[in-house]
Amino acid sequence: MLRVRRMIEDYGYGVKIAIMDIRGDKRYVAKPxxxxxxxxxxxxxxxxxxxxxxxxxxxxxxxxxxxxELAKEMNITLxxxxxxxxxAILNHLEDMRKLVxxxx
Numbered sequence: 001m002l003r004v005r006r007m008i009e010d011y012g013y014g015v016k017i018a019i020m021d022i023r024g025d026k027r028y029v030a031k032p033x034x035x036x037x038x039x040x041x042x043x044x045x046x047x048x049x050x051x052x053x054x055x056x057x058x059x060x061x062x063x064x065x066x067x068x069e070l071a072k073e074m075n076i077t078l079x080x081x082x083x084x085x086x087x088a089i090l091n092h093l094e095d096m097r098k099l100v101x102x103x104x
Contacts (some may be wrong), residue, residue, distance in 0.1 A: 002063040015074070035088060 007016035019030040033047065 002059060004066040004070065017070070022072065 003020045003022060005018045005020060007018055009016055021030075022026040
């Protein structure tokens with residue numbers, strides 16, 4: 001089961017977050033992300049990959065809902081432009097649907 005855990009910061013100046021996978025009596029923690037220069041190179045591995053054969057969609061959704069709750073606790077709000085971007089994407093998808101299913 002995927003879990004997000006906010007860890008105690010020694011001096012209280014930052015936020016430490018651990019992404020954990022708990023399987024039975026074993027606990028795995030994701031390593032910190034490192035950025036690698038891929039200029040003019042093929043990107044062969046994604047940053048994150050979730051296998052729904054291993055995790056069901058309910059666990060996956062709960063994992064991200066934990067992040068949303070953490071953001072609320074920290075008084076972080078979504079980017080206000082996100083709703084406009086979402087609306088633009090939905091309009092684009094509707095246009096594509098009309099083109100593909102023309103006459104149906």
